[in-house]
Amino acid sequence: MEKHMAVCPYCGAGCKMNLVVENGLVIEVEGLDGVTNEGELCLKGLYGYDFINDTKILTPRLYHPMIRREKGAPLERVSWDEALDFTTSRLRTIIEEHGPQAVMLTGSSRGAGNEANYVMQKFTRACLGTNNIDNCARTCHAASVIGLMECVGSGAMSVSIPVLERTDCILLIGYNPAASHPIVARRIVRAKERGAQLIVCDPRVIESARIADMYLPLENGSNLALVNALAYTVIDEDLADWDFIDEHTEGFDDWWAVVQNYAPEDVAATCGLPPEVIRQAARRYATAKTAVIGWGMGVTQQVQGVQTVRAIAALALITGHIGKPNSGLAPVRGQNNVQGSCDMGMWPSLYPGYQRVDDPAVRAKFAAAWGVSEEHLSLEEGWKLTDLPHGVADGTIRAFYNFGEDPLQTEPDTAQMQRTLEGLDLLISQDIFMTQTTALADVVLPATSWGEHDAVFTASDRSFQRTTAALPPKGECRHDWEIFADLSTRMGYPMAYRDTEEIWNEVRSLCPQFAGATYEKMAGLGYAQWPVFAEAADDPNNNGTSELFEGGTFTTPDGKGHLCAAEWRPPTEEPDDAYPLVLCTVREVGHYSCRSMTGNCKALAALADEPGYVSISPQDADARGIDEEQLVWVYSRRGKIIARAAVDERINDGAVYMTYQWWVGKCNELTIHATDSESGTPEDKYSACQVEAIPDQAGAEQHLQKMYRDLKAHLAAEADRQNLPAGDAGAEAAGDEAAAGEIDGGEAVAGEAAGGSQAGAPRASAPLPGRPSTLNPALLGGDDEETFV
Numbered sequence: 101m102e103k104h105m106a107v108c109p110y111c112g113a114g115c116k117m118n119l120v121v122e123n124g125l126v127i128e129v130e131g132l133d134g135v136t137n138e139g140e141l142c143l144k145g146l147y148g149y150d151f152i153n154d155t156k157i158l159t160p161r162l163y164h165p166m167i168r169r170e171k172g173a174p175l176e177r178v179s180w181d182e183a184l185d186f187t188t189s190r191l192r193t194i195i196e197e198h199g200p201q202a203v204m205l206t207g208s209s210r211g212a213g214n215e216a217n218y219v220m221q222k223f224t225r226a227c228l229g230t231n232n233i234d235n236c237a238r239t240c241h242a243a244s245v246i247g248l249m250e251c252v253g254s255g256a257m258s259v260s261i262p263v264l265e266r267t268d269c270i271l272l273i274g275y276n277p278a279a280s281h282p283i284v285a286r287r288i289v290r291a292k293e294r295g296a297q298l299i300v301c302d303p304r305v306i307e308s309a310r311i312a313d314m315y316l317p318l319e320n321g322s323n324l325a326l327v328n329a330l331a332y333t334v335i336d337e338d339l340a341d342w343d344f345i346d347e348h349t350e351g352f353d354d355w356w357a358v359v360q361n362y363a364p365e366d367v368a369a370t371c372g373l374p375p376e377v378i379r380q381a382a383r384r385y386a387t388a389k390t391a392v393i394g395w396g397m398g399v400t401q402q403v404q405g406v407q408t409v410r411a412i413a414a415l416a417l418i419t420g421h422i423g424k425p426n427s428g429l430a431p432v433r434g435q436n437n438v439q440g441s442c443d444m445g446m447w448p449s450l451y452p453g454y455q456r457v458d459d460p461a462v463r464a465k466f467a468a469a470w471g472v473s474e475e476h477l478s479l480e481e482g483w484k485l486t487d488l489p490h491g492v493a494d495g496t497i498r499a500f501y502n503f504g505e506d507p508l509q510t511e512p513d514t515a516q517m518q519r520t521l522e523g524l525d526l527l528i529s530q531d532i533f534m535t536q537t538t539a540l541a542d543v544v545l546p547a548t549s550w551g552e553h554d555a556v557f558t559a560s561d562r563s564f565q566r567t568t569a570a571l572p573p574k575g576e577c578r579h580d581w582e583i584f585a586d587l588s589t590r591m592g593y594p595m596a597y598r599d600t601e602e603i604w605n606e607v608r609s610l611c612p613q614f615a616g617a618t619y620e621k622m623a624g625l626g627y628a629q630w631p632v633f634a635e636a637a638d639d640p641n642n643n644g645t646s647e648l649f650e651g652g653t654f655t656t657p658d659g660k661g662h663l664c665a666a667e668w669r670p671p672t673e674e675p676d677d678a679y680p681l682v683l684c685t686v687r688e689v690g691h692y693s694c695r696s697m698t699g700n701c702k703a704l705a706a707l708a709d710e711p712g713y714v715s716i717s718p719q720d721a722d723a724r725g726i727d728e729e730q731l732v733w734v735y736s737r738r739g740k741i742i743a744r745a746a747v748d749e750r751i752n753d754g755a756v757y758m759t760y761q762w763w764v765g766k767c768n769e770l771t772i773h774a775t776d777s778e779s780g781t782p783e784d785k786y787s788a789c790q791v792e793a794i795p796d797q798a799g800a801e802q803h804l805q806k807m808y809r810d811l812k813a814h815l816a817a818e819a820d821r822q823n824l825p826a827g828d829a830g831a832e833a834a835g836d837e838a839a840a841g842e843i844d845g846g847e848a849v850a851g852e853a854a855g856g857s858q859a860g861a862p863r864a865s866a867p868l869p870g871r872p873s874t875l876n877p878a879l880l881g882g883d884d885e886e887t888f889v
């Protein structure tokens with residue numbers, strides 16, 4: 101039995117653990133005393149490890165590269181040489197014909213880590229010559245990054261996770277830590293036990309609301325009106341920190357010109373809250389000695405996300421609850437390494453270390469370091485991930501390199517995303533599992549998983565920590581960074597690194613804020629929190645910066661906090677007679693984003709499975725004749741799906757809630773693709789929908805089971821193509837396999853041991869016709885529906 105230290109690959113809490121390995125399988129994990137988790141782990145941390153063993157519960161892992169020689173042709177297993185040469189020649193042709201702007205890439209905020217993302221963005225900029233690189237922060241906290249960079253100079257959390265336990269008042273807006281970051285939620289519970297005030301603003305009664313001192317059940321989509329009204333009250337009741345405003349902020353008069361119209365009495369109807377409740381919440385926050393505002397997707401996944409983030413920053417600035425110990429801003433980043441993706445410049449306007457692409461001095465520095473001409477590095481901001489649909493529709497984007505994301509599951513309006521991916525000349529997908537997006541790819545590149553490689557992750561609170569390999573690569577999997585370096589070399593820009601530490605040291609040399617974060621400092625349970633400058637490198641007592649903006653000095657160009665205000669406006673698609681309910685899409689504790697990982701973990705898959713729930717208030721359920729646990733239709737202007745009803749008095753009337761990891765009950769079939777004009781973040785929290793009872797429950801149950809079986813079989817069959825011989829290339833690969841300890845046919849030993857399918861003949865092709873035009877038969881026509889409705 102061996103133990104290897106790792107950082108949890110799920111949320112951004114950055115929990116440290118040991119992976120316990122026996123006979124080539126991870127058999128359990130143990131919590132370690134990391135800086136954020138102090139020995140504790142949540143459900144996913146404890147039971148979310150066995151996907152690595154290729155359990156094949158949901159989808160198989162990828163072991164061999166595959167290509168589709170032409171559109172419509174089947175995936176075919178090839179050698180790495182052939183896969184990367186094919187990719188090189190296709191990318192070259194597209195760039196020759198349409199220029200580098202026709203290629204879009206997205207980084208991975210999950211298991212791969214900072215080094216792989218750094219190498220991918222270097223490939224994008226130094227080799228391809230474009231800034232078209234982004235990551236899933238776009239669909240997530242992009243509004244926080246943009247709004248905060250403008251108002252206070254840094255888009256990250258200004259406080260550390262442990263600070264939440266020490267502050268006197270926590271104001272949560274649109275953030276559900278009990279489901280999203282359980283280890284952060286524990287800190288909040290402990291703060292409460294210490295006597296801190298907890299104020300929760302969320303339209304439904306989340307766990308934190310149940311223990312809150314004040315709960316504000318605001319109307320969905322009314323954040324900006326509420327935050328403006330809180331700020332109005334602070335000024336109106338003379339609760340502001342005027343010294344702080346005078347010394348450390350700019351723009352008060354223009355800001356107040358807008359906010360003065362937001363008396364609680366005037367927004368009561370918009371927010372659905374009594375004015376006195378708003379006033380009381382403002383008083384509690386403003387008069388606390390120290391205070392932190394925490395927010396999440398309830399703020400950012402709205403068309404006014406950036407404006408609301410600015411309003412939140414203003415609330416902290418006018419009360420002086422920032423720039424002093426135990427006070428500040430906590431946009432708690434979602435994925436284990438989404439802060440890291442942003443740190444590494446997986447952002448169309450930023451190089452690694454938050455250095456702007458339009459700054460000629462920065463460009464000169466990177467050009468010199470990377471050995472390319474300055475002209476080769478574009479000063480223009482690149483495309484955003486959410487530009488993909490219209491970029492493909494109008495022919496500007498021709499190729500998409502998808503690294504560790506599953507947009508077909510996680511982007512809004514699946515039907516539109518399906519058209520987008522099918523409309524590309526070239527789709528490259530580099531993943532650890534056969535996902536829905538990967539099944540559509542022209543090039544499939546298999547990468548090593550978390551637990552099979554070394555990397556640095558950045559937790560939500562800017563802490564760099566190291567995670568290490570517990571197992572060797574499976575099959576022909578290569579490390580993500582090796583794949584990018586090899587491809588870049590073939591494309592004419594040679595890159596070669598010995599290991600991740602060499603890459604990391606290059607990052608440190610180019611990013612002053614990260615320079616002190618040596619591998620040595622991060623050894624064992626060590627960490628380094630940026631900004632961590634060069635002098636920290638040799639000082640064992642210097643772990644960087646726990647709280648930003650000490651003394652009220654901000655990292656904006658003039659060092660001031662900028663007060664910016666905007667008027668509230670309603671969401672894009674308001675409910676009407678045909679679609680009378682608000683569809684709000686959220687998270688549940690046991691599954692994670694596209695669920696390629698949690699869906700392949702035995703305990704987590706057993707806990708919750710298809711089609712997932714639509715949570716609805718008792719009144720809205722009664723009005724539709726819907727009982728608890730019944731299967732129901734949920735439909736919007738974009739699609740129609742089946743889900744199970746959870747009738748729940750914690751849900752507000754007029755809104756329903758779904759989680760976004762299910763294939764059958766896929767809420768992104770229904771969500772609208774409307775985005776915040778500044779951040780490009782989709783309005784995942786607000787679409788109009790309707791819910792309808794299904795009279796034939798038995799038929800619906802049969803339909804859903806068949807659909808689930810078919811979808812699983814389809815992805816399994818696509819993955820099984822990697823087990824077909826690959827001609828000459830196959831013989832070469834077979835040799836490698838023997839070395840990697842695999843058996844005949846390419847099925848992993850680990851997969852068998854974990855009860856996976858047998859090696860040998862590939863499965864029969866799935867019943868779905870070729871590549872399905874949509875994963876949801878309900879959208880293919882009325883036939884299926886009629887069989888049981």
Ligand SMILES: Nc1nc2c(c(=O)[nH]1)N[C@H]1C(S)=C(S)[C@@H](COP(=O)(O)OP(=O)(O)OC[C@H]3O[C@@H](n4cnc5c(=O)[nH]c(N)nc54)[C@H](O)[C@@H]3O)O[C@H]1N2
Pocket residue numbers: 111112240241273274275276277279280281301302303304306318319320321322323395396397398399433434435684685686687688689690691692693785
């Ligand atoms: N188990 C699990 N954990 C995860 C993830 C996962 O998939 N599964 N994903 C990770 C990721 S990527 C992220 S970004 C984080 C996200 O973590 P959170 O930010 O907590 O995400 P959500 O649950 O989507 O939304 C938060 C809350 O916003 C509320 N809300 C909806 N509309 C409004 C509104 O108009 N106003 C206000 N004030 N609130 C509103 C919802 O009711 C919900 O409780 O979680 C991370 N952690």
Ligand SMILES: Nc1nc2c(c(=O)[nH]1)N[C@H]1C(S)=C(S)[C@@H](COP(=O)(O)OP(=O)(O)OC[C@H]3O[C@@H](n4cnc5c(=O)[nH]c(N)nc54)[C@H](O)[C@@H]3O)O[C@H]1N2
Pocket residue numbers: 208209210211212213236237239240241397401434435503504505506507509510511512530531532533535547548549550580685686687692693694695696697760767768771784
């Ligand atoms: N309706 C709705 N949609 C949403 C949201 C919502 O609230 N509502 N939330 C949005 C948010 S906040 C986010 S962040 C996105 C997340 O959207 P995605 O980023 O698409 O979701 P993940 O499941 O995190 O995708 C990670 C992918 O990376 C793969 N992977 C994991 N580790 C590695 C590795 O080491 N190497 C490689 N190459 N691949 C790896 C996994 O198998 C998986 O396919 O979803 C968004 N979608």
Ligand code: SF4
Pocket residue numbers: 108109110111112113114115137140141142143144145146280281282283284
């Ligand atoms: S809180 Fe987040 S990082 Fe910690 S164990 Fe749970 S999922 Fe992993």
Ligand SMILES: [Mo]
Pocket residue numbers: 236239240241434435
């Ligand atoms: Mo996210």
